[in-house]
Amino acid sequence: KAGVTQTPRYLIKTRGQQVTLSCSPISGHRSVSWYQQTPGQGLQFLFEYFSETQRNKGNFPGRFSGRQFSNSRSEMNVSTLELGDSALYLCASSWPITSGSTDTQYFGPGTRLTVL
């Protein structure tokens, strides 16, 4: 089956701009979660969506928002970009984290965002 798709793969923006990243989950998966990875902070959880509803949420400011569509595709938006937002943004699709399902979680290749 096709894997998790993230677009774009690379993005360069300037401070103050906004950005929208897209994630298409594996067919049949209804949960999409987003993560930020940086050398300094490591992996950090942004949020998880299931059936268009945000289920879990990390400690990120309101500039970071997301949504999920009826076809399970998800978008993440970052407004008023700061230099510190430069990171690899990963999304993963699965059954919900707490479902107890034996189906595993699959990560996409990530979007590398650079803020200048």
Add this chain to the structure above:
Amino acid sequence: GQQLNQSPQSMFIQEGEDVSMNCTSSSIFNTWLWYKQEPGEGPVLLIALYKAGELTSNGRLTAQFGITRKDSFLNISASIPSDVGIYFCAGLSGGSQGNLIFGKGTKLSVKP
């Protein structure tokens, strides 16, 4: 805020040796997850734990959800060169909107 202390930070072992790493916290978690990440790749979920005391295996990997719900460990038996990578633990807190907290990772190097 919630934090996970993952140890050790790095390990250099000989092929065939067993490996043990753990994560501890002062906070209680409802779910523990263990991931492996190789250079240039996204994380791969290895094991998910949902109940206190649960012991789960995935091939040569075994992980346990601590009875206190504040810790978890991962063991790798008979390590092989392809076990090289960074292993992360993650704990999911409870509540209507839980937060998934990650450890800083354990970097594993295996010498053939």
